[in-house]
Amino acid sequence: MTSRLALIQLAVTASKEANLVNARAKVIEAAEKGAGIVVLPECFNSPYGTSFFPKYAEPLENGPSSIALSNMARDAKVYLIGGSFPEIGPNSKFFNTCTIWGPNGDRLGVHRKVHLFDIDIPGKQTFKESSVLSAGSEITTFDSPIGKIGVGICYDIRFPEMAMIAARKGCIAMIYPGAFNMTTGPLHWELLQRARAIDNQMYVAACSPARDETAGYVAWGHSSVVDPMGQVVAKLGEKEDIVYADLDVAFVETSRANIPVSVQRRFDVYPDVSK
Numbered sequence: 001m002t003s004r005l006a007l008i009q010l011a012v013t014a015s016k017e018a019n020l021v022n023a024r025a026k027v028i029e030a031a032e033k034g035a036g037i038v039v040l041p042e043c044f045n046s047p048y049g050t051s052f053f054p055k056y057a058e059p060l061e062n063g064p065s066s067i068a069l070s071n072m073a074r075d076a077k078v079y080l081i082g083g084s085f086p087e088i089g090p091n092s093k094f095f096n097t098c099t100i101w102g103p104n105g106d107r108l109g110v111h112r113k114v115h116l117f118d119i120d121i122p123g124k125q126t127f128k129e130s131s132v133l134s135a136g137s138e139i140t141t142f143d144s145p146i147g148k149i150g151v152g153i154c155y156d157i158r159f160p161e162m163a164m165i166a167a168r169k170g171c172i173a174m175i176y177p178g179a180f181n182m183t184t185g186p187l188h189w190e191l192l193q194r195a196r197a198i199d200n201q202m203y204v205a206a207c208s209p210a211r212d213e214t215a216g217y218v219a220w221g222h223s224s225v226v227d228p229m230g231q232v233v234a235k236l237g238e239k240e241d242i243v244y245a246d247l248d249v250a251f252v253e254t255s256r257a258n259i260p261v262s263v264q265r266r267f268d269v270y271p272d273v274s275k
């Protein structure tokens, strides 16, 4: 069983309306090229930055981005992992939120970024999402025609537990809308995808916005797909583009059977890794 995955490395602008129009055109193009599962990047409809989150935030129910994403998924007849957008949620709290849509336009899942991006590499990259955002607290999976798929957002990829739990719940892929930067991108973007893929013998894909050198936060780009043996099977440069890869469930099964680490774990030795 296979399905073609498309990652849309969208050129995000300051105009939410223009971003939604561009995203729609690209989702339809990906579907015409045979994609059954389509992914948009983190903050696909707004610039990425704490000052932008409250300005661009919208509710989950009947906000312009949710309506546009539902229509895109329905009109293109695809499973759509709708990147993320700043959400104004319960008690007026802000979240970095990914919505997942089915080919009939129904919402299949919601992932609120669990691990907020708070880092400080002096002189290079400082960011504090927690100054504005609240964190989600759920591991998110949804059912696709080729099996369960897990969803995280960007910094979530640094936390192996999330992908491991998703894999142990039966996921065959983890998909991360993300926007690494010019410091951590070259160091860790691909390595983390390959690490999570090998840890769990699953496909891992990460979808970035295109690089905009004029933006306050410059995204690394390089949206890519890694297979269950840890090989990079598709990778973009930094410009706006779409990359495709066929997800093959049989390859997940063979990888897990050939190197059976998932059934060799010694939970008797490490029942709780927090200790």
Ligand SMILES: O=C(O)CCC(=O)C(=O)O
Pocket: 042, 116, 117, 153, 154, 155, 156, 158, 178, 179, 180, 181, 184, 185, 188
């Ligand atoms: O982990 C990183 O280096 C980057 C994470 C990030 O940009 C994000 O979570 O939005």
